[in-house]
Amino acid sequence: MASFLVFPTGFPVYINNYTKGLYDYIEGLPPGSIVAVSVDFSASAYDESGPVLEATVIHMFRRNLKLVFVGYNQDVPMLSEKALIKLARYTSNKVYGEDYVVLPYVVGADTGLASFGRDPHGMFKKDYRGNDIDKLPLMDRVHHARDFSLAISYGAGQMGQAYVRQWHIPYGVKVADCGSALFLANIITDYESGLIVGGAVAVRGAAEYERLIGVLGDGTRNMDSINASHLMVVLAIAAANVRFLWQKIRQQKKGC
């Protein structure tokens, strides 16, 4: 299984409509649009949600969108910086403060999100790197949640739904939910009912998104191994059943 991590083959991955929904929405945004990249998972969940974050950020940087990294978990700034280091190839032509900004984390879920949406400058005086927020050109364009063309929540929890409650319902901001696989049912429900524009969910979603943007990243690598693991489990179940049936038939023959 580990061999697929070293030599990813890119098993066929069916692209779900909610993943395509997010891709299409980002494709449709005019260059220069501002996106809130809400990193809402802790360090331990990076292996699940990190590949989705990386794939979507690559796509958004390619589309020349302006990214505001923010989040509601104390690990957020550190993980945002980690993703940006990994994506150095895509950020080399981007200017910090003009093309992207990393904000400190926001305390509180719904309450923090509502406050940030109403007055981002009131909530933060400085960014994570210690710069004065009022002096950052990108933050000059951000004074309310309505200034964001899209908010994407990457999370192990249900911050995507909090974005729907606090930004989409009152202000009409479009939201995408790239949550954990655990919340897949909620994400599909929200997508089908039109509350979110889409979402790439967990490693599977990352593999789908990487296929859409033509990148071979951690999502494809991990998904290949997971596919191989699932195949092994299926084969093991089949082998155990064949042996069980074989023993039963032999016992019946002996009984006769």
Next chain:
Amino acid sequence: MAEDSPAEEGVLAEMDVSVYLGNLLGVFLIATIFSYLWKDNRIYRFAASTYIGFSVAHGMILQYEFLKKGLFSDLAAGKLISIVPLLLGLMCFTSLSRGYRWLNRYALALMLGTSLGLDLRGRAGTVVINLLATMKPLNNLNNIVIIVCAITPMVYFLFSAKNRISIQIGRIGRYAMMVAFGATFANVGLTRLSYLMGAILNILRAFGLAS
């Protein structure tokens, strides 16, 4: 793969030395945590305590930074209204004292009330939209499944008017819930497997075996 954008091998692998050193340390900690599979041992407990210690320390520093950049700088700038959240925050610590514990309730009541109010503001909208989305024409199998799986579990939890028909409908609802829980459990399995694959990938990268 998108036709006009060929795959780019190893594009996510450009990391500096500090990240590689971090990976090496991560490998050591992953190995020590996995040593629990053999049996509970001191190295495992060391790794677990290290993880908790680092998490708490990191959290405390960030909390302090948050206060310093927000509340304390506001106070320094002469915004006296910031004294109110400072006092409310300090009131939370009165839960440590039996005599002044009652003060804690005011802070908690304000926090819970605000959260609940904000939550309800948006939740009412989301519930209505989700409910409307389940009201579909019965013209294909998917829509029929959605409607059956939305109504029958509600009948299962209807305890006031039990009769033979409602019990039978409720049984369908129980199966619908079992399928939903099964799918959720499978997704939890997928999550854990992706954590494992990520850990293995980190180990391979630390030794230069994967890009």
